[in-house]
Amino acid sequence: MRQDYRQYSAVELAQTRGFEDVWHLLAYGELPDAEQSAAFAAETAALRLLPDEVRAALPAVAAASGTSGSLSGPLSGMRTALSLLGAAKGFRPVYDIDTDARRRDALVASAAVPTLLTALYRLGRGLDPVEPRDDLSYAANYLYMLTGSEPDKQQARAIEQYLISTIDHGFNASTFTARVIASTGADVAACLVGAVGALSGPLHGGAPSRALDTLDAIGTPDRIDPWIRARVLAGDRIMGFGHAIYRTEDPRSRMLREVAQQFGGPRVEFAVEVERRVETILAELKPGRELHTNVEFYAGLVMELCGLPREMFTPTFAAARVVGWSANVVEQAEDSKIIRPVARYVGVGAPVAVPLMS
Incomplete structure (x- = not known):
């Protein structure tokens, strides 16, 4: 059995392409040529900086989420931070905006996730966040913001291949959660917050x-x-x-x-x-x-092997999967019908009259 992203093998993409190219594939439905690749990388790199309102709130978020020493701390903090980001950026319900606006919100949120995660991790350890660089790839910049040192090429490429291999994987719990929320017409940030909540469970992302x-x-x-x-x-x-x-x-x-x-x-x-x-x-x-x-x-x-602490393994997974979640959110928003499964009651007895209180 193979894992595909659209019409391409996920493994082959991880072996031959960079993260931004696969991101472009999920966002726009096609792999970019060289010119498109460079333009998309520059566009998303420019979105890594956080709004001032979000930056100012992160120390309190890190402290409240128990980031230090917790396997889920940065991920817990990111739920709050994503909500703040959506408010600061003025995200509107996907029901009320067109496809281009939805995709734009998805790119803004996805590009910000590595910045949020690494800042929360460092703040939880009494360290200052490291500002993103627009001259590094998505994967290399993630490692740089986490450690404060530019990674060597082997480490950056290894993490990039891992990130590509986990961008998307069918209707897993977090992706399905994101799509259910998108079907209500909620904004992109709300969809992603729900997905992060599902991922935080030890049976999914841990x-x-x-x-x-x-x-x-x-x-x-x-x-x-x-x-x-x-x-x-x-x-x-x-x-x-x-x-x-x-x-x-x-x-x-x-x-x-x-x-x-x-x-x-x-x-x-x-x-x-x-x-x-x-x-x-x-x-x-x-x-x-x-x-x-x-x-x-x-x-x-x-x-x-690339120097990531274990408490950042699941957040790193989220730094990849947010791109897949976002693509699913944009796709789901094209259908205005809400996802509303029907439940089958298996409790005791048929409906009866409510007894009078004696």
């Missing part, structure tokens, strides 16, 4: 750091087999393995494994061996039940 927890829990190569056997026999979930959709190897995981192997080192070799032994032991103990690494397993490893 897996990359938890996959690394698996490697830490195993610890050394001699503990791989007994640790895995104990978990499989107990029926426990092994984080970083299995997917709600894929029943074969996740093609994005295969690509990110290759990215990690370009860095090399004992940590990467250990992860590859854990993957191999999980599949082998599962085949032995649970024949017929295939379980392969999902995108989070090697995503966590790649982000660790």
